[in-house]
Amino acid sequence: MTLVSPNSAQHKKAKALKPSSRRPAKELCSECGLCDTYYIHYVKDACAFIHQHIAELETQSHTRSRNLEDPDELYFGVNQGMMAAQKTAPIEGAQWTGIVSTIAIEMLTKGLVEGVVCVQNTKEDRFAPMPIIARTPEDILKARVNKPTLSPNLSVLEQIEQSGMKRLLVIGVGCQIQALRAVEKQLGLEKLYVLGTPCVDNVNRAGLQKFLETTSKSPATVVHYEFMQDFRVHFKHEDGSTETVPFFGLKTNQLKDVFAPSCMSCFDYVNSLADLVVGYMGAPFGWQWIVVRNNTGQEMLDLVKEQLQTQPVMSKGDRTSAVQQSIPAYDKGVTLPMWAAKLMGVVIEKIGPKGLEYARFSIDSHFTRNYLYLKRNYPEKLQAHVPEFAKRIVNQYRLPE
Numbered sequence: 236m237t238l239v240s241p242n243s244a245q246h247k248k249a250k251a252l253k254p255s256s257r258r259p260a261k262e263l264c265s266e267c268g269l270c271d272t273y274y275i276h277y278v279k280d281a282c283a284f285i286h287q288h289i290a291e292l293e294t295q296s297h298t299r300s301r302n303l304e305d306p307d308e309l310y311f312g313v314n315q316g317m318m319a320a321q322k323t324a325p326i327e328g329a330q331w332t333g334i335v336s337t338i339a340i341e342m343l344t345k346g347l348v349e350g351v352v353c354v355q356n357t358k359e360d361r362f363a364p365m366p367i368i369a370r371t372p373e374d375i376l377k378a379r380v381n382k383p384t385l386s387p388n389l390s391v392l393e394q395i396e397q398s399g400m401k402r403l404l405v406i407g408v409g410c411q412i413q414a415l416r417a418v419e420k421q422l423g424l425e426k427l428y429v430l431g432t433p434c435v436d437n438v439n440r441a442g443l444q445k446f447l448e449t450t451s452k453s454p455a456t457v458v459h460y461e462f463m464q465d466f467r468v469h470f471k472h473e474d475g476s477t478e479t480v481p482f483f484g485l486k487t488n489q490l491k492d493v494f495a496p497s498c499m500s501c502f503d504y505v506n507s508l509a510d511l512v513v514g515y516m517g518a519p520f521g522w523q524w525i526v527v528r529n530n531t532g533q534e535m536l537d538l539v540k541e542q543l544q545t546q547p548v549m550s551k552g553d554r555t556s557a558v559q560q561s562i563p564a565y566d567k568g569v570t571l572p573m574w575a576a577k578l579m580g581v582v583i584e585k586i587g588p589k590g591l592e593y594a595r596f597s598i599d600s601h602f603t604r605n606y607l608y609l610k611r612n613y614p615e616k617l618q619a620h621v622p623e624f625a626k627r628i629v630n631q632y633r634l635p636e
């Protein structure tokens with residue numbers, strides 16, 4: 236990797252792209268925001284879709300790359316511990332119980348950082364992302380809950396250098412964090428903390444609308460949704476009611492091209508380069524899942540320990556035959572009638588994979604799908620773009636041509 240030494244004059248030479256300009260990653264761009272700044276200078280090295288180098292960046296961030304012979308690290312990345320957790324007093328309106336927002340607030344109020352990169356929504360649209368550098372707990376709280384759309388979180392990077400900030404927390408998903416790690420040394424910071432969430436199947440704003448309209452009975456009132464560990468999508472509506480739709484009842488044939496091409500070719504589901512990852516998929520139903528990748532991540536988690544109830548991670552069931560069966564079903568766009576989908580949902584919830592095995596189910600299903608997508612649409616990228624850990628995961632299954 237050849238990164239140029241920090242030098243603002245150098246940054247200024249690289250002009251940010253206009254919002255309407257085609258991005259260097261072309262249709263694979265996930266709109267991470269880097270190209271909205273003068274850090275576009277580093278795009279060939281930094282963009283997650285142009286130059287995949289997760290193993291190298293793992294060594295930079297965690298002092299070593301993941302141990303491919305360790306089954307947990309193969310799937311979940313470098314870590315020094317995992318747990319299931321809930322906030323004892325959940326934050327109203329958060330995506331889950333608000334562990335992410337709480338860590339960010341503690342880091343700011345305790346003076347560990349001067350600002351937090353997070354994403355609020357615009358006034359007009361609850362799902363349209365508006366990245367900011369939060370400097371108050373109120374601003375962090377306003378960023379709670381997922382904006383389930385591609386979000387240019389890194390578009391605020393120029394403001395960091397301009398503000399003279401030296402200690403920063405960035406909250407983000409895998410593709411944003413890969414680009415961030417690649418330019419980390421150019422930001423002029425004394426300390427960067429990275430709080431990541433897993434991410435999969437993201438969409439642009441138009442794609443989100445199509446997903447809501449195809450899947451929910453009342454798309455206009457959805458305030459929040461999640462693909463949960465009980466194999467159902469849970470929609471929360473403005474009036475507080477919950478609507479559930481079994482995964483197997485999703486209209487796969489109509490939704491096939493709703494996901495962004497970037498997300499169809501992503502293999503960093505678990506946010507390999509964050510110091511601390513907070514998701515849900517490796518935890519029992521209703522719990523959040525925490526992966527501590529390094530000492531910085533442990534320091535961040537320790538700040539909120541007293542506000543959490545925790546339990547060890549568990550793993551139950553065997554995902555492999557369900558994954559194998561889902562591969563041709565997805566490929567052919569099979570949609571079950573709703574009664575069959577509900578029945579299948581009930582059965583799989585009773586006997587299906589739980590805890591870490593559920594997370595493996597989700598990783599396997601997405602990696603096999605994405606591998607096929609890449610092979611068919613970008614065969615020239617396949618070898619370099621798919622990380623070694625993902626190749627090993629995909630190789631466990633029989634894929635159609």
Ligand code: FAD
Binds near residue numbers: 326
């Ligand atoms: P909150 O306290 O509500 O905070 C949420 C934080 O997310 C905010 O700080 C906000 O800045 C940030 N954020 C919101 N939208 C975006 C965005 N588009 N890009 C970057 N940052 C954003 N977990 C899994 O285990 N499996 C998954 O498949 C999975 N998919 C996800 C897909 C997306 C698009 C996102 C954003 C998250 C996903 N997560 C997934 C993480 C999970 O949904 C929760 O975000 C996580 O558990 C934190 O919950 P919380 O209540 O602690 O967060």
Ligand code: SF4
Binds near residue numbers: 263266268
């Ligand atoms: Fe630029 Fe980010 Fe798009 Fe890559 S994904 S082209 S770095 S905006």
